[in-house]
Amino acid sequence: MNNSQKHYVIIATEIIIAVIVLGFVFIKSTSKPATKTQAQTQSSETSMADHHKPKAADSAVFDGLLGKAAPDFTLPSYDGKQISLKDFRGQNVILFFNEGLMCYPACWNQIVAFGKDNAFKDKNTVVINITVDSKDDWKKAIDKMPELAENTVLLDTERSVSNLYGVLILNSSMHRGQFPGHTYIIIDKEGIVRFTQDDAQMAIRNKELLAQIEEL
Incomplete structure (x- = not known):
């Protein structure tokens, strides 16, 4: 393998690594808002359930x-x-x-x-x-x-x-x-x-x- 071929192999490897890193970052960044939204939804549902729950009788x-x-x-x-x-x-x-x-x-x-x-x-x-x-x-x-x-x-x-x-x-x-x-x-x-x-x-x-x- 001559120097020119080695150069192209290095560049290709760097590109592949960069793509993998960017993909990981993208997946991580998009999963956080989804988790946050789920937590917010659960909190909202709990709040609504509490609101509609009848008050305890005071005897x-x-x-x-x-x-x-x-x-x-x-x-x-x-x-x-x-x-x-x-x-x-x-x-x-x-x-x-x-x-x-x-x-x-x-x-x-x-x-x-x-x-x-x-x-x-x-x-x-x-x-x-x-x-x-x-x-x-x-x-x-x-x-x-x-x-x-x-x-x-x-x-x-x-x-x-x-x-x-x-x-x-x-x-x-x-x-x-x-x-x-x-x-x-x-x-x-x-x-x-x-x-x-x-x-x-x-x-x-x-x-x-x-x-x-x-x-x-």
């Missing part, structure tokens, strides 16, 4: 009711009366906070079942159903299920009593902050809260509640 107010005097309140009934909790002193009281109009048929059936069950009257117990519906909205429910009119339903339209008892942000509420779920509070004849239950099952609980009344 501090509700849990603090047991053993204490039930907060008094006055609310209008569907038929226009002003009903106060203190009016029932000397009787056991069950407060049933529920989703009202939007909870068809479960809550409606629960309310009607209370009214038809004479066992509560026999136990000197009054059931007060509380919804956050307006009078016009509750009329829609009565028009569809007339038996509802035979029960005491109070309209907590401003949500003042629901907030007072801490029932708007419990686990059973499907529209947390706006509607109560399915929550029972038993108050004894002296006005003391003796039993509380937040029930997401939407079942008729008359037997269980009567058993709790028996223990008072």
Whole structure:
């Protein structure tokens, strides 16, 4: 191999090495942004998931009711009366906070079942159903299920009593902050809260509640 040929071989080798180096640099430089973008995407997806994740229920107010005097309140009934909790002193009281109009048929059936069950009257117990519906909205429910009119339903339209008892942000509420779920509070004849239950099952609980009344 003469000097001229050696010169061309050296040049060709240098070119090949240069191409390999440039290719390595290119691959490395393009892979970094892809990795960074993937990390950013994962971070963004995590952030969005956290944003849509429902807030944990805060039951501090509700849990603090047991053993204490039930907060008094006055609310209008569907038929226009002003009903106060203190009016029932000397009787056991069950407060049933529920989703009202939007909870068809479960809550409606629960309310009607209370009214038809004479066992509560026999136990000197009054059931007060509380919804956050307006009078016009509750009329829609009565028009569809007339038996509802035979029960005491109070309209907590401003949500003042629901907030007072801490029932708007419990686990059973499907529209947390706006509607109560399915929550029972038993108050004894002296006005003391003796039993509380937040029930997401939407079942008729008359037997269980009567058993709790028996223990008072």
